[in-house]
Amino acid sequence: MKTIKVVVAGASGKMGSEALRMIKKHNDLELVGCVDLQHTGMQVKEVEGLPDFDALFYNDINTCLEAVNADVLIDLTSPKVGFKHTKAALLHDVRPVVGTTGFTSEELAELTAISKERQIGAVIAPNFAMGAVLMMQFAKTAAKYFPDVEIIEKHHDQKLDAPSGTAVKTAELIQETRKQKSQGHPEEHETIDGARGADFDGMRIHSVRLPGLVAHQEVIFGGPGENFTLKHDSFHRESFMSGIKFAIDKVVKLTDLVYGLEHLMMD
Structure with missing residues (x-):
């Protein structure tokens, strides 16, 4: 069983911290880094209420992706930040799984074009439940x-x-x-x-x-x-975690961007 190395953006938020707990439950997932404006340089286990991980917090997506060897980025931030993170992940050949909503049609078109050009899979889902x-x-x-x-x-x-x-x-x-x-x-x-x-x-x-x-x-x-x-x-935000895990398992096999979890569930 191949281990999938994961970075979580928005890790100290309510959805992000739930994603960390989901990663902890799966032996085929390994947390290698977190992106958040808080706790820069700290290990996840040093932050109260978060799981026992040695992975570090970074306050910049590019710094994080250059420092760690990641397969997948889970982004659970805001539309403006999420677009920046998703684009950066694709340009670093890291597959994004994005639960952030509010992207414009122009932003989705740009991300789709980058994904297609680089043949890097991505999943953007308005809802992971x-x-x-x-x-x-x-x-x-x-x-x-x-x-x-x-x-x-x-x-x-x-x-x-x-x-x-x-x-x-x-x-x-x-x-x-x-x-x-x-x-x-x-x-x-x-x-x-x-x-x-x-x-x-x-x-x-x-x-x-x-x-x-x-x-x-x-x-x-x-x-x-x-x-x-x-x-x-x-x-409860736990309701979204089975869909995120499902998307992670799928995205590592994709070569293009998929918008909407239904396209993966119905294939």
Whole structure:
């Protein structure tokens, strides 16, 4: 069994620290470095609450990737930083597994081009929870029969992007099978701006941000005399770790960028 050497970016955050605990559970994974603005030069085991690893913290992605021999970068940071990290990883021939959302279409196109040119695999997933990926796929199928649909996504109040990457990805998948239409009454108007949520190709996306939430989404379809609802809840960040491990196992065999875990689950 070949050991996969991993760097984690955002390692001291809630998702990053959960990724460290996931690595600790798998004998085929080895943590070789962490990238974070905090704890530079410290070993992971020296930071309270983190697993017992000897790997060091670095505050710069390029410094880290030049200092360690890595196969995979797990990035769980923010859109701006995540793009920089993903690009740096590809240019260092390290395969990125990215859970950061909010990349622009131009950024995704640039990363895809670099991945293709260098034949280095990459996985960027708006959501690593297996149940959430299945929800998105079922929504795509349902939209063939229920073109009237609204998406409600709910996350913790520290999330930076809205709508969530999962909601946007869901809407994009629905768009592939749904006949385009503007929903609601043609004379509908908002008495308070934003009351009806974001308009994506005629369907509505609503974002909720509250303490106590983790990651939750409902896709509600309406038809004559009936409603059909798909719902997924992540109550703990551990829910994303099986998908990250799955992506790590897949990315080492890829030679291009894959956007969306569903493309790996459905192959």
